[in-house]
Amino acid sequence: MGTKRSHDGSNVSDPETPEKKSGHWAFGLLTSMKDPKSLVEEDTKIVVIKDKYPKAELHYLILPKDDISSLKQLRKCHLELLKHMDQVAERIASKHPKRKFRLGYHAVASMSRLHLHVISDDFNSSCLKTKKHWNSFTTEFFIQSKKVIADLQEFGKISPLSKDESKKLMDSPLCCHKCSFLATNMPKLKTHLLTHLKEVD
DNA sequence: GTTCTAGAAC
């Protein structure tokens, strides 16, 4: 009987899936790239958008306009583009001299279209909820922009992470990225992270 | 990627 599952109007009358019929969720970044509300800046090669579910106080994504779906597609011919993306990332980070940022890619990304994360290291956000969120930015699952460039230069491609390696990283203990604190669950980690907050611009 | 929620963990 009752199959409706909404009490705030999100999915009452639509018999389709929760996504828009025009696109699977994995292509949401392509929509965001064209959305003036998400767009931060752009040039001929790239766009910068705000992450729709920011995992820190400042969280941007830099995406190429060229259709590069993921790290798997990268070859040496993309080095110039990647170096440009890194420069844009560094410039955005430098706008906030009192903060620290992480610049890098998820080894395995859920969303299509290559995207470089520029994320402040406070990780103070209500959108940061799960162990997977945490470990995706604080373990080797997060590959620094400059490492991607160096690996591409050296090997001509980015070596993929196996399913097992990926799962192991995602299941890592909840280690604070700034001290030796180990949290037993996410709420305790998030409370601990507040102790590292400093005044910023 | 997120939402939702059953049942594990406390």
Next chain:
DNA sequence: GTTCTAGAAC
């Protein structure tokens, strides 16, 4: 009894 997480989503 409440908090928290892991897995389905047709």
